[in-house]
Amino acid sequence: MASxxxxxxxPSGHVLEPKRFKKPYTCGGCKVxxxxxxxxxxxxxxxxxxxxxxxxxxxxxxxxxxxTVFVFLKNPPEDRGSRRCDICAQEICxxxxxxxxxxxxxxxHPCCLHLKPELVADGIKFQLQKKVKSKCMWxxxxxxxxxxxxxRGCSYVSKCEKYHFHERCVMENVLDVLKRxxxxxxxxxxxQLRTGRNIESHSKHIWKxxxxxxxxxxxxxxxxxxxxxxxxxxxxxxx
Numbered sequence: 390m391a392s393x394x395x396x397x398x399x400p401s402g403h404v405l406e407p408k409r410f411k412k413p414y415t416c417g418g419c420k421v422x423x424x425x426x427x428x429x430x431x432x433x434x435x436x437x438x439x440x441x442x443x444x445x446x447x448x449x450x451x452x453x454x455x456x457t458v459f460v461f462l463k464n465p466p467e468d469r470g471s472r473r474c475d476i477c478a479q480e481i482c483x484x485x486x487x488x489x490x491x492x493x494x495x496x497x498h499p500c501c502l503h504l505k506p507e508l509v510a511d512g513i514k515f516q517l518q519k520k521v522k523s524k525c526m527w528x529x530x531x532x533x534x535x536x537x538x539x540x541r542g543c544s545y546v547s548k549c550e551k552y553h554f555h556e557r558c559v560m561e562n563v564l565d566v567l568k569r570x571x572x573x574x575x576x577x578x579x580x581q582l583r584t585g586r587n588i589e590s591h592s593k594h595i596w597k598x599x600x601x602x603x604x605x606x607x608x609x610x611x612x613x614x615x616x617x618x619x620x621x622x623x624x625x626x627x628x
Contacts, residue, residue: 393445393446393447394443394444394445394446395443395444395445395446395461396442396443397418397437397441397442397443397444398430399417399430399433399435400417400433400435401430401432401433403430403432403433403435404430405428405429405430405435405437405442406428406429406430406431407426407427407428407429408426408427408428408429409425409426410425410427411424411425412424414427414436415436416436416437416438416441416483416484416500417435417436417437417441417483418437418438418441418442418463418483418484418499419438419441419481419482419483419484419485419498419499419500420482420483421438421479421498421500423436423438423500423610426439427439428442438499438500440499440500440502440503441484441499441500444461444484444499445461446460446461447459447460447461448461448486448502450497450502450506451506452476452506452517452543453488453495457488457490457495458488458490459486459487459488459495459497459502460486460487460488460489461484461485461486461499462484462485462486462487463483463484464483464485465481465482465485465487465496466487466489466494472485472487472494472496473496474496474497474498474501474542475495475496475497475519475542475543476497476498476501476504476517476542476543476556477498477501477542477543477556477557477560478542478557479498479557481496481498484498484499485497485498485499486498486499486502500610501556503609503610504517504543504556504606504609504610505517505605505609508545508602508605508606510598510601510602510605511594511597511598511601513547513548513549513552513598514547514548515545515546515547515548515552515554515602516545516546516548517543517544517545517556518543518544518545518546519543519544521544521546521553522550522553523550523553524553525544525553525554525555525558526552526553526554526595526599527554527555527558527559527562527599528555528558542555542556542557543555543556544556545602545606552595552598554599554602556606559602559603559606559607560606560607560610562603
C-alpha cells in the first residue's frame with residue numbers, strides 16, 4: 390500500500406470487514422447511498438463504499454484540466470459554503486476530494502472519482518461532459534438541479550451527440566427501485582424502467598444503449614453483483 394493511502398475504520402475505531410449484502414445502505418463516509426459490496430462494522434452498524442474505505446491523500450481525474458490536484462477531506466471545506474459534487478451534482482456531506490487550486494473549488498465524491506471519462510455502449514462511444522446541447526433521455530431536461538446553477542453535474546454524451554444521459558439520472562433510477570424493493574428484483578426493475586421518465590417511446594436500439602449505460606455505471610459504483618443483475622434485466626426488457 391502506498392504511503393499516501395489511508396484505510397478508514399468506524400468512528401469507534403473498529404476494523405471494517407468486506408461484506409456482500411444484496412441490499413441498499415448509506416455510506417458512513419460520503420453519506421451517499423450504495424448497494425451490494427461494502428466494508429462494514431457489525432457492532433456499530435457502520436458501512437463504507439469501497440472507494441471510501443481506502444482513500445488517497447491526493448488524486449486526479451481525467452475529466453478535469455491537466456495537473457488538477459484533489460485533496461481528500463473527511464468533511465466539506467468550512468470556508469466555502471455548501472458544496473456539490475461536480476460529477477453527480479449531489480450535495481457533499483462527508484468524505485470528498487476537493488481542489489483548493491481552482492477559484493470555484495471543484496469537488497468529487499470518492500465513488501464518482503472512479504467513473505470513466507469514456508465508455509462504450511452497444512458499440513457507441515460516450516464521453517463524460519459538462520456542457521450538453523440536448524436533453525437527457527432519462528429525465529428530458531438539460532440540467533439536473535435548478536437550485537444549484539453553478540454545478541450542473543456531468544453527462545455521458547455520445548460522440549455523435551445523438552444520445553445524452555445524466556450520470557445522476559442513471560443511478561437515481563436504480564436506487565429508487567432498490568429503496569422500495571429492498572433487493573434487486575428484475576421483474577420490478579423492468580416495470581419501473583418501462584413506465585418511468587422519458588423512455589416509453591424509444592426504440593429497442595435506444596433501450597439497449599440505455600441499459601448498457603446503466604450496467605456500466607452501476608458496476609463501477611456498486612460492483613459486479615449489480616452488473617450481473619442488470620444483465621438479467623437486459624434479457625427481461627429486450628426479449
